[in-house]
Amino acid sequence: MTNPSTPPPALLAWASRVLGARPRVQEVSSPREASRVWQLVLPGPVRFYLKISPKAVMYERETFALRSAAPALGAGGAPQLRASSAHHLALLLTAVAGWPLNELMLAPSEEARAYRQAGALLARLHAVGDLSGPRRAEAERALQSAADGADGHLARAGDRLSAPERKLVRDLAEQLRTLPPLPLAFIHGDAWDRNILWSKDLQQTGWIDFERSRPATAVQDFVLMACSTWVDRPDLRAACLQGYGRNLTPQEQHAVTCLAALDAVSCLVWGPKLGDPGVTARGRRTLDRLMAGVFA
Structure with missing residues (x-):
């Protein structure tokens, strides 16, 4: 329809x-x-x-x-x-001035500027969210909730994953349960280049589409970028984290790896359902990299 x-x-x-x-x-x-x-x-x-x-x-x-x-x-x-x-x-x-980054052709230096500002804005967002009471409890449960969803994702993906791939996803999901407490934040929830607007005239970044925002672990806001743009552009990863004000801790980076496995399965479910080969390809590439042990 x-x-x-x-x-x-x-x-x-x-x-x-x-x-x-x-x-x-x-x-x-x-x-x-x-x-x-x-x-x-x-x-x-x-x-x-x-x-x-x-x-x-x-x-x-x-x-x-x-x-x-x-x-x-x-x-x-x-x-x-x-x-x-x-x-x-x-x-x-x-309206926010600009155009989605995934639809722009920019010089690498301008892309880095946009991502640096995007990271700085995420840092502001993460710092101001109210995490008192039930919201803190929701944030503290975020990784557990993600792990709990693994079997559902795998069931919907069916035979799009091999048996070794399914085992890897389950193993990584279980590892989310054993991580030490990670920094909590009020996250954007859908943070990647299609929701980053860049105004060439103003040389300014803005974020849009907050409908998945929620209390969670701060690192969950970096998973989509780690599974897409950052794969081929480590310079943009560095720029975003420079703007954010810090690098990810080893524990946070491991959480990204575990969450990337769940994102990959979700992509293999929703890509074919939506008729979107780009989403399907993202999931397959992430899973292939995880199986090869080169995801970082």
Whole structure:
């Protein structure tokens, strides 16, 4: 089913009331995403987006992040939440300047600048999240929860993995349970180049799409980059961690390796399901590298 080209009338009326005028609407949803997104155009320099979350939990996570943590990223570092509607699972956001890094062709020095800023913004996000009470408990359980999901991932992947590969994934998942306590944070949750916007005019980075943000171990925000861009670009890994302000500890790096195995299986499930060969290839490459013992 394709996304509708315009929002539901009641939702558009709500957004128009918030903005004080009826905007011109352009549908900009990603074909791979369940979210529905429209750009709302009004006179003036500020652009807005209207987004319907695919699930209530994603709406709740993104709303909470944009209200409580993302403002610490500063002007242009994240969208600003103008309004939200629990009834529609909708968020009305300001636009972040720039274009996703995965869609840009940049000189290596400019890419490094973008990743350095991205790492610095992640450090701010990780530092400001409220980890009191139940949120701290959720963060402390994060690696255990990831390990608990291994069998489900493997069952859905079926025969896309060999018996030795399945054993390796189970072994690495179990190792997550034995790691010492790692630094906790309020993480972005979907931190990789398609959610990093880079403005060439402003030479500025911003993060978007906080619908998977949550309390967790800080290192979980580096897994997707470690399984994608950083594989062939260690310079970008170095730039991001330089901006973040520290390198990963040996225990955190081992956690990345273990979590990469789970990401690989997830890719081998969702890549074919979504008809996305890029996701499938990422999972297969990660698994091949883990089997060869060269993942780092």
